[in-house]
Amino acid sequence: MRLLVLIDNGVPAHLLVRSIYAWSLIARSLGMEAVITDRRDGRPDLSGSWFRIRYAMEAAHTGQPYDLFIPRRPIAGPARITRTGGLHLLCGREEPEYLCHGKALGFDVVSAIFHLVSGQEEYRSGSRDELGRVDEKASFLHRHGVEGQPLVDLYIRVLRQKIAEKAGTEAFHGNWPKGKRFALVLSHDVDTVSAANATAVWNCVLRAASEKTASGKVIMSAAALRRAAMSPLRLGLAYPRWLTRPDRGLEMVCRIEERYGVRSTFFVFAPHVKPFHPLDCPYSYREKVIFAKKRVRLDRVLDEIGGNGWEIGLHGGVRSHADAVALGEQKQAVENALGRRVMSLRQHYLCFETDRTWIAQEGAGLSYDSTHGYNRLRGFRGSCCLPFRPFSLSLNRELDMWEVPLNVQDCAIDKKAGEEGDDHAEVMKLLSAAAETGGVATLSWHPDRFSDPGFRPLAEMYERILRWAQEKDALIGSVGQVMEAWENRSLRPDLDLDLDGDHLSEVSA
Numbered sequence: 001m002r003l004l005v006l007i008d009n010g011v012p013a014h015l016l017v018r019s020i021y022a023w024s025l026i027a028r029s030l031g032m033e034a035v036i037t038d039r040r041d042g043r044p045d046l047s048g049s050w051f052r053i054r055y056a057m058e059a060a061h062t063g064q065p066y067d068l069f070i071p072r073r074p075i076a077g078p079a080r081i082t083r084t085g086g087l088h089l090l091c092g093r094e095e096p097e098y099l100c101h102g103k104a105l106g107f108d109v110v111s112a113i114f115h116l117v118s119g120q121e122e123y124r125s126g127s128r129d130e131l132g133r134v135d136e137k138a139s140f141l142h143r144h145g146v147e148g149q150p151l152v153d154l155y156i157r158v159l160r161q162k163i164a165e166k167a168g169t170e171a172f173h174g175n176w177p178k179g180k181r182f183a184l185v186l187s188h189d190v191d192t193v194s195a196a197n198a199t200a201v202w203n204c205v206l207r208a209a210s211e212k213t214a215s216g217k218v219i220m221s222a223a224a225l226r227r228a229a230m231s232p233l234r235l236g237l238a239y240p241r242w243l244t245r246p247d248r249g250l251e252m253v254c255r256i257e258e259r260y261g262v263r264s265t266f267f268v269f270a271p272h273v274k275p276f277h278p279l280d281c282p283y284s285y286r287e288k289v290i291f292a293k294k295r296v297r298l299d300r301v302l303d304e305i306g307g308n309g310w311e312i313g314l315h316g317g318v319r320s321h322a323d324a325v326a327l328g329e330q331k332q333a334v335e336n337a338l339g340r341r342v343m344s345l346r347q348h349y350l351c352f353e354t355d356r357t358w359i360a361q362e363g364a365g366l367s368y369d370s371t372h373g374y375n376r377l378r379g380f381r382g383s384c385c386l387p388f389r390p391f392s393l394s395l396n397r398e399l400d401m402w403e404v405p406l407n408v409q410d411c412a413i414d415k416k417a418g419e420e421g422d423d424h425a426e427v428m429k430l431l432s433a434a435a436e437t438g439g440v441a442t443l444s445w446h447p448d449r450f451s452d453p454g455f456r457p458l459a460e461m462y463e464r465i466l467r468w469a470q471e472k473d474a475l476i477g478s479v480g481q482v483m484e485a486w487e488n489r490s491l492r493p494d495l496d497l498d499l500d501g502d503h504l505s506e507v508s509a
């Protein structure tokens with residue numbers, strides 16, 4: 001059975017683009033072949049079996065039969081969240097009376113999904129830090145206490161249930177190959193490769209020199225600079241045994257993952273980060289790290305693990321997060337240094353501005369981003385736990401790349417979090433929410449944490465999650481591996497629209 005979406009043909013073209021974007025996302029997530037049309041007369045050549053959804057202002061009968069009516073209620077002003085039918089529903093001024101009744105939904109699932117995934121509330125947020133990042137604690141989803149729920153996928157599950165009532169569950173293609181139930185993406189931001197090296201000392205000094213008070217005044221002092229210069233050396237002295245040093249981080253990660261037969265993505269800085277920000281941590285690719293019990297140059301280690309199935313992605317510098325040229329140059333520099341194509345990216349410090357960052361990443365020729373997540377919170381920043389193509393509100397089109405949302409990073413977990421603690425329980429609740437909807441859960445653990453005894457509980461938590469995911473029969477892999485599986489099954493709906501040529505090119509761009 002296929003999906004036929006009948007859109008009200010009175011919708012203006014620029015809004016139609018958004019509806020089509022949301023419907024494409026819905027059809028892909030449902031795993032259904034679909035046709036989206038705004039033709040009043042319907043398609044004359046529709047044979048076979050269809051589940052027909054009418055998406056319009058009114059349910060008024062037009063002669064077109066339908067199986068489900070969804071009211072079109074665009075969210076013009078600030079959105080609200082109400083609890084109806086056991087779900088948190090996103091709506092505009094008009095509050096839904098019910099979730100689902102007979103052949104009708106009680107709320108505009110399409111506008112709600114578009115609003116959440118395109119990050120419209122973040123456009124409105126005036127509260128940003130000095131790196132341009134939104135204030136997570138003041139964010140719309142956190143204020144409503146729903147950042148831990150994949151609302152988009154829960155809404156799609158309601159549609160799935162309605163379709164299954166008529167068509168049975170065989171109407172849907174599975175999300176993942178070999179019947180895997182969900183996907184776990186493993187990733188590591190390589191911020192530190194060794195404790196006491198010239199680059200680390202220089203970075204610490206630059207960082208201390210740019211430290212500011214809350215009012216923005218620079219607080220540089222000779223003592224602070226001296227302390228900063230000594231800190232990497234002190235770290236080296238504090239952990240003199242080769243077993244506990246950060247230059248063993250890469251090896252320890254690889255050894256754990258090898259044991260479970262899985263691979264991950266290592267996001268590395270370009271050898272030279274331009275434009276430079278004091279919070280960037282570039283390292284020389286000639287720096288030596290411990291690998292297979294030997295001291296080996298970083299570029300040779302990256303080459304070896306890249307050849308053994310691990311993915312090497314780009315860790316974009318702070319100042320490049322909205323700069324396509326800088327990102328493109330950093331991508332090229334990593335590719336030149338390693339002789340390997342770079343497709344995935346995560347911005348350092350999760351520097352991310354909705355719209356601007358995605359446009360820059362598309363412009364730099366990157367295929368997958370995994371920055372869209374929280375620094376200090378855990379959850380679903382776009383309320384979505386399947387990979388999605390971002391929509392740019394300023395360009396009014398879908399972008400030619402994929403977002404693989406980030407859900408949990410080690411910085412957002414108490415470093416002493418044990419198996420019995422609240423943090424562990426909350427992380428597992430979040431991962432289970434992604435697993436239940438058949439989506440993707442993405443982890444980011446810094447490699448140097450694996451070799452630092454102060455962070456041992458976090459390394460143990462990482463292994464517990466791997467064991468849990470294998471027991472649950474998850475597809476576990478790098479960003480690239482999981483995206484290859486996703487793109488292989490990805491379904492793009494057919495469009496059959498009654499618009500003129502100009503509008504059509506805008507819609508299908």
Ligand SMILES: [Zn+2]
Pocket residue numbers: 189190191315347348349
């Ligand atoms: Zn980083």
